[in-house]
Amino acid sequence: MNVVTAVKMYITQMTEESGPGMKILLMDKHTTSIVSMVFAQSEILRKEVYLFERIDSGSPYEPMRHLKCIAFLRPTKENVILLERELKNPQYGAYYIYFSNIIAKADIKTLAEADDQEVVREVQEFYGLSWDLTQLHRSVQGVTAVLLSLKKCPYIRYQQSSDMAKRLADKIREVLSKESSLFEFRQPEVAPLLLILDRRDDPVTPLLNQWTYQAMVHELLTITNNRVNLSSVPGISKELKEVVLSAEQDEFYAHNLYLNFGEIGQTIKELMEEFQKKAKNHQKVESISDMKNFVETYPQFKKMSGTVSKHVTVVGELSSAVNRYNLLEVSELEQELACQNDHSQQLQRIRKLIGNDKVRHIDATRLVLLYALRYEKHTNNDIVGLVEALKKRGVPEELTKSIGNMKEYGGAHARQSDLFGTQDAVVKITKRFFKDLSGVENVYTQHNPLLKETLEDLIKGKLKESSFPYLGKEQIRGRPQDIIVFIIGGATYEESLTVYQMNKTFPVRIVLGGTTIHNSASFLEEVQAATQGISRRYARNL
Numbered sequence: 236m237n238v239v240t241a242v243k244m245y246i247t248q249m250t251e252e253s254g255p256g257m258k259i260l261l262m263d264k265h266t267t268s269i270v271s272m273v274f275a276q277s278e279i280l281r282k283e284v285y286l287f288e289r290i291d292s293g294s295p296y297e298p299m300r301h302l303k304c305i306a307f308l309r310p311t312k313e314n315v316i317l318l319e320r321e322l323k324n325p326q327y328g329a330y331y332i333y334f335s336n337i338i339a340k341a342d343i344k345t346l347a348e349a350d351d352q353e354v355v356r357e358v359q360e361f362y363g364l365s366w367d368l369t370q371l372h373r374s375v376q377g378v379t380a381v382l383l384s385l386k387k388c389p390y391i392r393y394q395q396s397s398d399m400a401k402r403l404a405d406k407i408r409e410v411l412s413k414e415s416s417l418f419e420f421r422q423p424e425v426a427p428l429l430l431i432l433d434r435r436d437d438p439v440t441p442l443l444n445q446w447t448y449q450a451m452v453h454e455l456l457t458i459t460n461n462r463v464n465l466s467s468v469p470g471i472s473k474e475l476k477e478v479v480l481s482a483e484q485d486e487f488y489a490h491n492l493y494l495n496f497g498e499i500g501q502t503i504k505e506l507m508e509e510f511q512k513k514a515k516n517h518q519k520v521e522s523i524s525d526m527k528n529f530v531e532t533y534p535q536f537k538k539m540s541g542t543v544s545k546h547v548t549v550v551g552e553l554s555s556a557v558n559r560y561n562l563l564e565v566s567e568l569e570q571e572l573a574c575q576n577d578h579s580q581q582l583q584r585i586r587k588l589i590g591n592d593k594v595r596h597i598d599a600t601r602l603v604l605l606y607a608l609r610y611e612k613h614t615n616n617d618i619v620g621l622v623e624a625l626k627k628r629g630v631p632e633e634l635t636k637s638i639g640n641m642k643e644y645g646g647a648h649a650r651q652s653d654l655f656g657t658q659d660a661v662v663k664i665t666k667r668f669f670k671d672l673s674g675v676e677n678v679y680t681q682h683n684p685l686l687k688e689t690l691e692d693l694i695k696g697k698l699k700e701s702s703f704p705y706l707g708k709e710q711i712r713g714r715p716q717d718i719i720v721f722i723i724g725g726a727t728y729e730e731s732l733t734v735y736q737m738n739k740t741f742p743v744r745i746v747l748g749g750t751t752i753h754n755s756a757s758f759l760e761e762v763q764a765a766t767q768g769i770s771r772r773y774a775r776n777l
Contacts, residue, residue, distance in 0.1 A: 238746060239483060241384040243273045245333075246307070250282040252357060253303045253331045259286040261306040261321075263314055266335055268460050270307070275484045290317045300328040309376075310338035310360075315345060322349040331357040336376045337414055360417075371399075374750055375406045378429070378721055381748060382411075387717060388418040389427040391706040392698075396651035397433035399723050404431050404706045427717035430693065430703070434724025434749075434761070436652050437685035438608060438645030439573050441727050441758035442601050444566040446679045448499045449492035450728035452480065452549060454754045455556045468552055478545045487542050493732055495677060496553070503550050510543045561593040565602065566679050572605040573682045576655070578613055581606065582621075589624045600625060600634040601755060604641050609655055611647055637759050640766040651702060652685055686720070687733045693718065694741050716742065722749035724761060 246269075250258065260279070262270060267289065270279070286299075290308060304327035308314045315338075322330065332346070337360055346358070382389065391408060393400040407429070411418055434441070445454045456463050458480060466476040482489035491502050557563060568584050571577065585606055589599045603621045610616040618638065625635050643649075692698040696714050705711075720734070726749030734747045751757065 238381055238384065238748075239273050242269060243483075245384065246270060246273065247282070249305050249307060249331065249333050250279075250284060253305055253329070256283065256303055257301065258282075258284045258303045258305055259288060259299070259327060260284050261288050261290050261304050261308070263289065263291055263308050263311075265309050266307045269335070272461050272481070273483060275479075275481075278484075290314060290321065298326045300326075302327045304328075304330045306330060306332045308332070308334060310334040310336055310342065312342075315342045319345055319349040322346060322355065323351065325352055325354045328354065330355045332359070333357075334360045336360065336380050337410070337417070371403060371406065374403055374721075374723065375410060377748070377750075378403075378407055378719075379410050381719065381746070382429070383417060385719070385746070386420045387427040387719065388420055388422065389429040389717075389719060390709060390711050390715075391429045391431065392703045393431040393706060394433050394436060394651060395702050395704055396649075397431075397435070397723065400431045400433050403721075403723060404429075408706055423717070425713040425715055426711055427719065428693075428711060428715040429719045429721065430689075432686070432689070432720065432722045434722055435645045435649045437650075437654060438641060438758075438762075439605065439654060440682070440684040440686075440729055441725070441753040442604055442755055443569050443573060443682060443729070444562055444598075444679075444755075445729060446496045446566070446677070447493050447728070447732055448488075448496070449480070450732065451496060451553055453728050453752065455553055456549070457754060457756075458752075463549065465548060465552065468548065471548070472544075474541075475544060475548050478549065480549075485542065485545075487546060493735060495680060496557075499550060500554075503546055506543055507547065510539055513539065559593070560595050560598060561588075561591060562598070563679070564588065565594060565598045568602060569605060570678060570681050572602065572609055576609070578610055578615065582617060585621060586624060589621070589628055596625075596628070596630045596634060597755065599628065600630060600637060603638055607638050607642055608645065611642060633763070634759075637762060640762050643766050644762045652689075654685060682729075684727070684730045684733055686722075686730045687737070690718070690720070690733075690737055690745065694737075694743055716744060718743060718745045720745065720747050722747075724765070725749045725751040725753040725758065727753050 260270070267287075284305070286302070290306070291313070306318065308318065318332070332355060343358065346355070388411060391404045393404040395401075445451045449458075452458055452463060456465070461479055461481040463478050463480055464476070465471055465478060468475075479485070480488050480492075482492060487502075487506060491499055494502065565588060568581065568588065572581055575581075585602045588594050588602060603618070603625060606616075606621060607618045610618070622635055622638050689698065689703075693703075694714060722730070726747055731747055731752075734745045737743065738745055751761075753761065
């Protein structure tokens, strides 16, 4: 199951159904993000799409009746109104309209009545992925769009302790029932499963510094729609102020995004050496044959040059941040707080790092957050003292307040799971024994997200129905091979790595999604918004 491939196939079909000829692609804010994530501009140009417009731009565009318009839009009331206005005064010769999700019949009637000049040739629902994360309704749309694009009609299990998970499950089931004809796919022997989880059950994973390439870039530089802003890097060239990191379009990135920081340094070195070798071969152009060979290989040479420049710059900036902010020492303590129980020593080390000027305010705060989550119930915890130390250091109030917010959001009272392995002493000792026997390959990556344990239990048929019930009375017979996981409150690239590894280890196909992809900064924003009752990514009151 590959969501990017499915969406790419749908968009390709859109461009082909309108036939040959010059085309314009008319989008909204969210479908623009979808297209940019699955297609490079050069790819979409090869499909005879020469212009791109936003339906919500507000600026009038010149009539070009010789062009065909492919409209790819979310089926929102705003877009229907804008499209109605467009059809009453059409700027293009023919319109092929595709909605990224299910559109109401009343809206279809409105558009039909607006098409006085009969320019509409096609209206379809194409199920692309879109991430407007402000409401439960958008989460329902996002999940059902994935199910339709993957041609899956799943059974649903949800996290029992989460009202939001239950409500999302109910809303998705309503759509599956109401639009049953759209979900009449041929079912495999064992039905697919949709598993709905709540971020509050594992608030630790988004707080940790990351050490695999993709996750590290997102944590330290931030990835937005496959783009990384490097404009703040001193002396950066114009071409590298914003770079694209897409596994679909960048072979080097696709092969290396899950490597740890030490490994990526070595692969970058090898990439540079290969490029320098090819560049040296291009230096001598003395004959017609040399010129011909150079011209034939130049596009690949130029592409490799861009790849080298991009990744050398990104890795260099990561390396600079690691040294500048003392992240090795910070991350080692983070991992110990997440994985080991040693209150006295860890408390002493946190105090020491709070007093270190190289450590950023955000990193000092995250250490205290992890301490507060682990030792919330410890009789000798010093959460108050650590918060005071942060204030004395000059940490902004919004960060010091996040300690209390985090306890409210993902503290022991809010969690269903035994996140730190403290409830069952026998299980804890056994797990620790085997962990010690196998050893930890890297002290900076010893943490495993709670998602790993949950999925392993699910795959082995051991996931407790009391904790993760089925929606309704139906249950899957056999162990599911197609699993769609959706995390309310956001997923992380560490969890993406876990899913990648499990897809390689077990005979399953797992797809991971969520209301966003978090780094620690966005997660703290999420926590602040949720605890203030103004969730910016999903509506808790819907």
